[in-house]
Amino acid sequence: MSIEPHDxxxxxxxxxxxxxxxxxxxxTADPDVAxxxxxxxxxxxxxxxxxxxxxxxxxxxxxFRIAAGELKARSRRSGEMPTLSYQMPEPxxxxxxxxxxxxxxxxxxxxLHEYADLSTRDVARILGCSQATVRVHLAQARKRLRxxxxxxxx
Amino acid sequence: MTDxxxxxxxxDDLDVPDVYARARTLGxxxxxxxxxxxxxxxxxxxxATVVAAAGFGLLLRARGTDDRAPAATAATPTATATASVxxxxxxxxxxxxxxxxxSTTGLVxxxxxxxxxxxRQLTGLPADHQADPQIARFSFxxxxxxxxxxxxxxIAFVRRYTEGINSLCMIDLDGSNFRVVKRDAQMGEIAWxxxxxxIAFxxxxxxxxxxxxxxxxxxxxLWQRTGGPNQDSPSWSPDSSRxxxxxxxxxxANADGxxxxxxxxxxxxxxxxxxxxxxxAIAFSEQESDGNSGAxxxxxxxxxxxxxxxxATSGNWYTVTWSPDGSRLxxxxxxxxxxxxxxxxxSTGPLTPPDGWSVSGPIAWSVxxx
Numbered sequence: 001m002s003i004e005p006h007d008x009x010x011x012x013x014x015x016x017x018x019x020x021x022x023x024x025x026x027x028t029a030d031p032d033v034a035x036x037x038x039x040x041x042x043x044x045x046x047x048x049x050x051x052x053x054x055x056x057x058x059x060x061x062x063x064f065r066i067a068a069g070e071l072k073a074r075s076r077r078s079g080e081m082p083t084l085s086y087q088m089p090e091p092x093x094x095x096x097x098x099x100x101x102x103x104x105x106x107x108x109x110x111x112l113h114e115y116a117d118l119s120t121r122d123v124a125r126i127l128g129c130s131q132a133t134v135r136v137h138l139a140q141a142r143k144r145l146r147x148x149x150x151x152x153x154x
Numbered sequence: 155m156t157d158x159x160x161x162x163x164x165x166d167d168l169d170v171p172d173v174y175a176r177a178r179t180l181g182x183x184x185x186x187x188x189x190x191x192x193x194x195x196x197x198x199x200x201x202a203t204v205v206a207a208a209g210f211g212l213l214l215r216a217r218g219t220d221d222r223a224p225a226a227t228a229a230t231p232t233a234t235a236t237a238s239v240x241x242x243x244x245x246x247x248x249x250x251x252x253x254x255x256x257s258t259t260g261l262v263x264x265x266x267x268x269x270x271x272x273x274r275q276l277t278g279l280p281a282d283h284q285a286d287p288q289i290a291r292f293s294f295x296x297x298x299x300x301x302x303x304x305x306x307x308x309i310a311f312v313r314r315y316t317e318g319i320n321s322l323c324m325i326d327l328d329g330s331n332f333r334v335v336k337r338d339a340q341m342g343e344i345a346w347x348x349x350x351x352x353i354a355f356x357x358x359x360x361x362x363x364x365x366x367x368x369x370x371x372x373x374x375x376l377w378q379r380t381g382g383p384n385q386d387s388p389s390w391s392p393d394s395s396r397x398x399x400x401x402x403x404x405x406x407a408n409a410d411g412x413x414x415x416x417x418x419x420x421x422x423x424x425x426x427x428x429x430x431x432x433x434x435a436i437a438f439s440e441q442e443s444d445g446n447s448g449a450x451x452x453x454x455x456x457x458x459x460x461x462x463x464x465x466a467t468s469g470n471w472y473t474v475t476w477s478p479d480g481s482r483l484x485x486x487x488x489x490x491x492x493x494x495x496x497x498x499x500x501s502t503g504p505l506t507p508p509d510g511w512s513v514s515g516p517i518a519w520s521v522x523x524x
Contacts, residue, residue: 010174013173013174013177017170017173017174018170021168021170021171021173022165022166022168022170023165025165025168026162026165031168031171035171035173035176038173038177039173039176039177039180040177040180041177042173042174042177042178043177043178043180046177046178088168089164089167089168091161091164091167092164092165092167092168094164095161095162095164095165103260110158111162114158114159114162115162115163115165120441121423133298133342133515135472135515136251136261136298136514136515139490139514140253140514142158143490143512145158145161146158149158149161
């Protein structure tokens with residue numbers, strides 16, 4: 001029995017929605033951007049029906065790319081830089097603040113691997129680069145994050 | 155010791171809104187940013203992230219708790235320094251992507267003799283940045299994946315302006331004659347053929363192995379990924395007739411793309427392959443499925459005599475490079491630690507770049523030009 005496309009999309013939401021949204025918050029430092037990007041990605045997945053074959057990977061890729069596009073738009077509008085004024089628990093705010101010091105690629109790789117628990121192979125597929133490139137991003141990200149998180153940890 | 159993985163668990167405290175309900179109310183006309191599969195589109199979107207990074211920089215300064223990162227500039231300072239490293243005599247020249255501590259710029263290509271002397275930054279300098287108009291467009295560049303020409307006098311490398319947009323570039327060992335050989339190259343790791351004519355590379359376009367002539371023309375697909383693992387780390391046979399590569403297992407195929415076959419069906423994921431200079435042995439890294447640990451192995455070129463080089467718990471080793479004479483290995487872990495090792499597994503000491511510099515990504519090892 002085949003699975004309807006909408007069922008597949010709903011399954012991704014049910015099984016991975018929370019992790020995806022929190023990953024996007026870590027990537028963007030902005031829950032609104034995370035919500036907007038994720039809603040758009042899911043809406044497009046619903047609209048594309050069976051044209052999407054691998055819903056899991058497609059929705060993760062789309063969400064991160066849409067979020068990156070929104071960050072671009074914001075950066076062009078003066079006075080609309082992301083801020084940490086949202087109500088976040090302090091450990092989350094510290095983490096997001098540390099992540100903000102990374103390059104976009106390092107940040108995306110770190111979030112997808114360290115939080116979303118994706119393998120370097122899956123991270124490479126989402127970011128559209130090779131596994132070795134992902135490992136470079138991860139090594140740089142860890143090197144940068146470790147001292148920053150030690151300052152705020154414990 | 156901060157466990158980064160554990161710190162990410164704090165995200166689990168965030169309450170998640172019902173995004174799916176909102177998605178179901180959105181109509182197609184409300185969608186503003188369709189995900190694109192074409193690399194050019196990806197690059198445009200992710201260019202945004204570079205620009206956005208400047209925004210994050212402002213965020214950091216506004217919060218006033220991180221003043222260690224200098225303002226982003228196109229080029230990092232020139233460095234000529236001496237590194238500490240175990241071998242007392244040089245048996246060749248190393249090229250690698252390097253980064254200066256605290257730098258917010260991308261990686262640069264640097265070279266250093268295998269005895270730790272003669273460190274020189276080759277790229278990320280005004281001369282090569284000014285010669286590359288793409289840098290003005292993207293305001294960012296990061297160089298990696300160096301590969302020596304057969305005579306050791308030129309280094310090919312990949313310059314990444316943003317995810318998905320990169321160029322194949324070359325620069326002579328004396329730092330002169332920088333040139334962009336191919337734009338929109340979509341390259342991962344690259345390998346210059348021993349006959350000097352072509353460059354094999356991991357294609358970010360399809361996850362397969364492609365080759366291109368050294369002048370950047372005549373790109374052709376040797377193996378297009380059709381499912382399964384990406385095909386990584388091409389490595390040429392000494393006569394340039396075959397290419398070995400990782401695709402979950404260790405594979406080999408003729409340089410025209412025919413005759414591809416699995417050399418060794420191994421129980422774990424193979425992430426890196428390097429053929430010895432004389433073509434008699436293959437070093438490879440074997441990765442756990444979670445990507446958090448890896449070991450270096452050796453086998454004969456026909457796939458027999460598989461033996462372990464590194465201890466299973468010694469680190470997350472993922473790249474391996476042969477010395478030009480095939481007597482030593484240089485292995486690197488996912489944190490940029492590189493160690494010289496004899497093929498029998500005896501460590502002969504770490505490679506340590508000069509103070510303030512770190513190594514990132516694959517290392518190329520060549521004979522030192524006279």
